[in-house]
Amino acid sequence: MKKVVVFLLISIIETTVIGCGYHQPPITLRNPKYNDAKISRIMIYVPIDNIELRENTEAGFVDTFAENGIQAVASYKIFSPMKQYSPQERTNIIQKNNIDSYMIVKFIDSSSNTSYHQGLLTGHVTTTLNYLTDTKLYLLNVADPIWEAQYTLYKYKSSDYYDIGYDLAWAIVHAYIQDFKKTEHK
Numbered sequence: 136m137k138k139v140v141v142f143l144l145i146s147i148i149e150t151t152v153i154g155c156g157y158h159q160p161p162i163t164l165r166n167p168k169y170n171d172a173k174i175s176r177i178m179i180y181v182p183i184d185n186i187e188l189r190e191n192t193e194a195g196f197v198d199t200f201a202e203n204g205i206q207a208v209a210s211y212k213i214f215s216p217m218k219q220y221s222p223q224e225r226t227n228i229i230q231k232n233n234i235d236s237y238m239i240v241k242f243i244d245s246s247s248n249t250s251y252h253q254g255l256l257t258g259h260v261t262t263t264l265n266y267l268t269d270t271k272l273y274l275l276n277v278a279d280p281i282w283e284a285q286y287t288l289y290k291y292k293s294s295d296y297y298d299i300g301y302d303l304a305w306a307i308v309h310a311y312i313q314d315f316k317k318t319e320h321k
Contacts (some may be wrong), residue, residue, distance in 0.1 A: 159287070160286075160306070160310060161270075161284040161285060161286035161306055161307055161310040162284065162285045162286070163282065163283065163284045163310050163311075163314050164282070164283045164284075165281070165282050165314050165315075166279060166280065166281045166282065168279070168281075169274065169277075169279075169281035172236075172274055172281055173235075174205075174235060174236045174274075174315075175206060175233065175235050176206040176207065176208065176232070176233050176234050176235060176236070177200065177205070177206070177207045177208075177234070177235075177236045177237060177238050177272070178207070178208050178209075178210055178213070178229070178232070178234045178236070178237040178238070179192075179193045179196040179197060179207055179208070179209055179210060179237075179238050179240065180193070180210040180237060180238065180239050180240070181193050181210075181239075181240045181241075181242075182239065182241060183241075183242055185296075186216070187296045188242075188296045188299065188300065189211060190209070190211055190300075191296045191297050191299065191300030191301070192240060192296075192299070192300035192303060192304065193209035193210060193211055193212075193240075193300075194209055194300065195297075195300035195301035195302075195303065195304030195305070196209075196238065196240065196300075196304040196307070196308065197209050198301070198304070199301070199304040199305055199308040199309075200308055203308060203309075203312055205308075205312075207238075208232055208234065210237075213228055213232055214228065229275065234275065235274065235275055236272060236273060236274050236275060236281075237272075237273055237275070238270060238271070238272045238273075239270065239271050239273070240268060240269075240270045240303070240307070241268060241269045241270070242266050242267075242268055243267050243268065243269050244266070244267040245264050245265060245266050245267070246264070246265045247262055247263065247264050247265075248262070248263050248264075248265070248290065249261070249262045250263075262292075262293070263289075263290040263291060263292060264290075264291050264292070264293050265287060265288065265289050265290065265291075266287065266288040266291070266299065266303075267285070267286075267287050268285065268286050268287070268288065268303060268307075269283070269284075269285050270283065270284045270285075270286070270307050271283045272311070282311065282314060282315070284307050284310050284311070286303065286306050286307060286310075288302060288303055
């Protein structure tokens, strides 16, 4: 009985301390050449083949920006991934939607963790994923990014697309707001 109690206490401590996962804030860089840039509406683009992850991530950014008084639009809402657009068509859609900047959010690497948890009667295996991301903000017609953020998401189930997208958006948008707090949006 004493062994069971000790095992349960260790399990609770591991779950509370280790299982919660500590998330570092994003690492950001700002191009000083564009300190006076005024941004009114950002298009969010996630170049990934996984449609559900793309939509949840873009929606997470749009919603999080909106909660902070910044206008954004998801690229999948205005550009169909099923259609090829001419340069003129892209320009027309961007103008129609009053977009003056765009943010590219890339999932650049992932790794997995597998752990075995022994319960009182049975054990189970849990596999979680870590995602390294890179986000760049551009003004229209400017080749250099004006801002960049790198962030790692830790310990997500492979199908938690909603949590992945919204947690990433929350971290990146708040880092963006911190870095651009002196720059007013139109």
